[in-house]
Amino acid sequence: MVHIWRWPTDRVHHLSGSAANLTFVGGAGDFDDGGTVRSPDDLEAQIEGTFSNIADALAAESCSLADIVRIKAYFTADCDDWHVIARIAALLPDDPLPCISTVPEPLQPFTGQTIQIQVIAQRGWRDHADVRVATRPVPPSWADAFGGRSVTAGLRAGEFITLSNRTAEEADGTVASPGEGVAQSHKIMGFHEATLSELGAGMQDCVKMEGHFFGTTREDWAPLALARASHFAEPGPPATVVPCQRLNPDGAVTKIDMMAMRQKRNTYDKYIPREDFWPDRVWDWPLNLPYRQAIKLRDMIWLGGQVPSEPFANTGKRMMPGNLAGQTRLTMSVVEDLLRGFNRRPADLKLMVCYYTCSNGEATTHQMLDILAQCVGGALPPTTLVPKPMMHTPDNTVEIWGVAQG
Numbered sequence: 479m480v481h482i483w484r485w486p487t488d489r490v491h492h493l494s495g496s497a498a499n500l501t502f503v504g505g506a507g508d509f510d511d512g513g514t515v516r517s518p519d520d521l522e523a524q525i526e527g528t529f530s531n532i533a534d535a536l537a538a539e540s541c542s543l544a545d546i547v548r549i550k551a552y553f554t555a556d557c558d559d560w561h562v563i564a565r566i567a568a569l570l571p572d573d574p575l576p577c578i579s580t581v582p583e584p585l586q587p588f589t590g591q592t593i594q595i596q597v598i599a600q601r602g603w604r605d606h607a608d609v610r611v612a613t614r615p616v617p618p619s620w621a622d623a624f625g626g627r628s629v630t631a632g633l634r635a636g637e638f639i640t641l642s643n644r645t646a647e648e649a650d651g652t653v654a655s656p657g658e659g660v661a662q663s664h665k666i667m668g669f670h671e672a673t674l675s676e677l678g679a680g681m682q683d684c685v686k687m688e689g690h691f692f693g694t695t696r697e698d699w700a701p702l703a704l705a706r707a708s709h710f711a712e713p714g715p716p717a718t719v720v721p722c723q724r725l726n727p728d729g730a731v732t733k734i735d736m737m738a739m740r741q742k743r744n745t746y747d748k749y750i751p752r753e754d755f756w757p758d759r760v761w762d763w764p765l766n767l768p769y770r771q772a773i774k775l776r777d778m779i780w781l782g783g784q785v786p787s788e789p790f791a792n793t794g795k796r797m798m799p800g801n802l803a804g805q806t807r808l809t810m811s812v813v814e815d816l817l818r819g820f821n822r823r824p825a826d827l828k829l830m831v832c833y834y835t836c837s838n839g840e841a842t843t844h845q846m847l848d849i850l851a852q853c854v855g856g857a858l859p860p861t862t863l864v865p866k867p868m869m870h871t872p873d874n875t876v877e878i879w880g881v882a883q884g
Contacts, residue, residue, distance in 0.1 A: 483531045486513030486588055487844060489851045491858035493535035495828035497883040498777040499601065500638065501539040502829035504860030505552075505587065505594035506532045518590030521555040522565065528595050529569045535860075541599045544572045547633055548598040548640040548737070550579040552864055554586050555593075559726045560616070562593075564623035572604065574611040575630045579643035579735045581690055582724045585836055587843040587863040596831070596862045603635035608742055610634040612676040614642065617651030632673035637742075637750065637776065639677055643688070643735030644669050647727055656729025659691060659698075663705035666734045671709065674738065678747040683738040684715035685752075685773065685780045688879075690722040691732040694868055696794065700765060702732060707767045713754060714768035718783030718879045720833045721870055739775060750775050755819030760812055761787035764794035772816040779820050779882040783833075784812045785874060799873035802835060802842070803849055806876050810853035817882055826882040827859040835875040836865030 494503045508516050508527030517523035553562050559580040614631035632641045646654040646662035655661035691702050741750050752775040771782045786805035788795040798804035836842045
């Protein structure tokens with residue numbers, strides 16, 4: 479009898495799920511079939527154990543590790559991101575490597591956990607006629623860790639495109655414009671524009687932008703938000719940007735990654751039209767930004783990061799300030815409103831990503847799981863839980879985005 483891993487919760491949660499031709503694994507970790515962390519507080523062992531579990535989760539959707547196109551690893555350890563990228567790459571023998579994104583985090587959802595890894599896969603992409611790869615520089619001090627292998631900055635597998643998250647790190651490992659968020663934002667967006675161009679795409683093809691930045695006030699957020707937004711024309715992609723507490727290398731204050739879709743018609747690369755739904759109840763930003771809240775293309779629905787902002791308004795005012803339970807329910811009701819426009823509901827989510835203020839360790843995580851399960855109305859979809867010492871401000875405690883089967 480095969481025993482599959484699970485989180486330490488009685489809540490039923492799917493480990494993997496598929497929307498159209500993409501398969502998603504939520505926040506996988508080094509858990510056994512009883513929900514116990516097998517190697518507590520041991521990053522190296524947990525990376526290996528997590529990938530063993532990812533392989534099992536992918537197998538349930540007829541995928542393997544070779545089918546992975548995107549990895550996002552949230553790790554809690556005193557080490558450089560390049561160390562984590564190299565350790566992950568060593569477990570993936572096939573070239574080209576998938577895009578590997580990393581975020582150092584001070585907290586993990588469960589006690590003893592040092593890393594959780596979210597994965598997107600596409601069955602059989604290595605056999606597709608249209609596979610394109612753009613590489614990124616590895617700092618000289620880390621080159622030996624990859625044994626001469628190239629590290630992927632952007633990967634196009636047919637129509638789906640994913641980009642690794644980047645800071646404003648230069649090829650030599652130093653950061654451009656240390657401490658200057660606006661300048662770094664433009665630098666990173668320039669990296670991504672160049673990578674998309676190599677892959678036959680552009681910024682208007684983006685279906686998701688996810689960013690991380692230092693800051694706990696609207697004044698911290700606004701200049702960086704305008705800098706990022708200046709690289710998109712309207713309509714832009716759904717976006718999620720959350721505060722972070724640590725980045726590498728020293729002087730980095732923001733990090734951004736993207737996903738996109740573009741079709742090939744005969745010999746030309748072409749934009750893929752998308753459906754767009756934004757009901758009046760769903761909030762808008764207090765700045766005039768080009769992003770959308772929910773789009774659908776190729777039978778996938780991509781959501782922007784939803785927060786408990788004032789309905790029918792663009793004030794940015796948070797409802798039920800500081801109340802995690804109330805704000806989570808309100809945020810999930812906004813998710814439900816957005817999905818309803820495509821005749822879908824939260825149970826159709828195949829990936830759910832939740833950032834939340836965590837004041838009481840694992841007990842807060844279990845509170846979140848209970849609320850999310852009530853709002854979804856059954857088994858949780860593949861879910862990534864990212865606890866934070868603080869979100870955007872003390873008033874805001876949660877941000878949630880996801881991908882649903884369209």
